[in-house]
Amino acid sequence: MAGIEILPFGVLVFVVGVLFLAQIWGVVEARSSVTSASREAARAFVETPAGTSESQAVADARQAGLLSMTDQGRSPSRTTVTPVGSVSLRRCSRVTFEVSYRVPVLNVPLLSGLFDGMVVRSRHSELVDPLRDGLEGAASCVG
Structure with missing residues (x-):
């Protein structure tokens, strides 16, 4: 009986x-999701059809990144997809x-919104295809 009080502890x-x-x-798990989403966003931008404006290409890339996060069960309201530096379809x-996602500190129902959470980020770079038709430059x- 001497050690029973240690059980609750x-x-x-x-x-x-x-x-x-x-x-x-x-x-x-969130790190894996943001890595995939940043890759999808960069690919969506460089594979944009010729003649599309750069602002529309950025919007399509953001949508692709958010869709990737949603497909993996992540909340789009906690996700940001942003281009790093200037982007050009040349x-x-x-x-x-860069895709960032805020991971809640406690993922417990009714308590998950009480704490700010941690931010997980990932960046991915792609080159616009040099031999692609319809682009400037x-x-x-x-070589």
Whole structure:
């Protein structure tokens, strides 16, 4: 009977440990999601049909990134998809998109909105195809 008072403390430590591991797993899973979404956003931009305005190409890239996050069960309201630097639909131009996602600290019903959370970010770069038809600029990156 001398050690019975330690049981509630042990249960508390176990529950906190499980919540901590679940949080770490949520961050790892979110990292995979933002990596995929940034890749999809960059690809959507560089594969935009010729004649599309750059602002429309950026909007399409944002939509592709948000759709990728939604397809993986992530909330689009916690996701931002932004181009890094200036983006251009010209041959050989490098385009980079960054996706960030706010992971809640506690993913427990009724408590998930109480804390600010952690932000997970990923960037992906693509080159606009140098041999593509309908784009401006010289194919300077082709040997």
